[in-house]
Amino acid sequence: QVQLVESGGGVVQPGRSLRLSCAASGFTFSSYAMHWVRQAPGKGLEWVAVISYDGSNKYYADSVKGRFTISRDNSKNTLYLQMNSLRAEDTAVYYCARGPHATGTTYGDAFDIWGQGTMVTVSS
Amino acid sequence: SYELTQPPSVSVSPGQTARITCSGDALPKQYAYWYQQKPGQAPVLVIYKDSERPSGIPERFSGSSSGTTVTLTISGVQAEDEADYYCQSADSSGTVVFGGGTKLTVL
Numbered sequence: 001q002v003q004l005v006e007s008g009g010g011v012v013q014p015g016r017s018l019r020l021s022c023a024a025s026g027f028t029f030s031s032y033a034m035h036w037v038r039q040a041p042g043k044g045l046e047w048v049a050v051i052s053y054d055g056s057n058k059y060y061a062d063s064v065k066g067r068f069t070i071s072r073d074n075s076k077n078t079l080y081l082q083m084n085s086l087r088a089e090d091t092a093v094y095y096c097a098r099g100p101h102a103t104g105t106t107y108g109d110a111f112d113i114w115g116q117g118t119m120v121t122v123s124s
Numbered sequence: 125s126y127e128l129t130q131p132p133s134v135s136v137s138p139g140q141t142a143r144i145t146c147s148g149d150a151l152p153k154q155y156a157y158w159y160q161q162k163p164g165q166a167p168v169l170v171i172y173k174d175s176e177r178p179s180g181i182p183e184r185f186s187g188s189s190s191g192t193t194v195t196l197t198i199s200g201v202q203a204e205d206e207a208d209y210y211c212q213s214a215d216s217s218g219t220v221v222f223g224g225g226t227k228l229t230v231l
Binding site: 062109 | 125155157159161166167168169172173176178208210212214219220221222223224225
């Protein structure tokens with residue numbers, strides 16, 4: 001079945017780095033844009049970054065620009081989020097989510113499939 | 125920065141109709157999407173392109189749009205519909221934006 005599974009979360013000190021992974025299965029990963037979305041404890045959803053189906057285009061929220069890098073390995077069906085210079089305010093559950101197909105999709109720009117999330121805690 | 129505004133909470137009794145609004149200046153030009161999130165779970169898409177319903181989503185969920193406001197309507201609310209609901213759209217440059225979320229309480 002169509003599935004996204006995040007990993008790599010944990011507890012990290014401020015200023016350090018962490019890399020998240022999102023393993024995709026059940027669909028043609030290389031044909032879809034992919035997003036990272038985060039949710040701080042007790043708070044709402046915040047979009048973090050998007051990468052095009054082939055990795056040629058990447059966009060970031062202002063809150064993470066210059067510190068986070070989104071990437072993908074289509075040969076491994078895996079999405080990544082490299083997080084550097086982490087701050088306490090980056091503490092959140094991080095979700096990967098599927099975006100639109102490269103040739104357009106019924107769902108428009110919706111996030112139609114989500115992973116279960118991985119928790120990142122930035123604390124000394 | 126662009127914002128989508130939702131009421132923090134909505135309460136309804138079982139069987140009644142719940143309406144959750146989402147307001148934003150770019151909504152006349154950008155589609156809106158709605159997600160349901162239950163505690164400890166990932167969000168689930170319930171409405172796309174303002175008013176379309178994905179397969180598997182009950183017919184009691186519907187969406188509409190009027191000017192700068194989109195509305196998620198849940199007709200005949202059931203206890204299992206108690207959750208947080210988020211609207212999502214984009215600003216004029218295409219940057220993704222989420223509303224602050226609405227907690228639906230079924231009394």
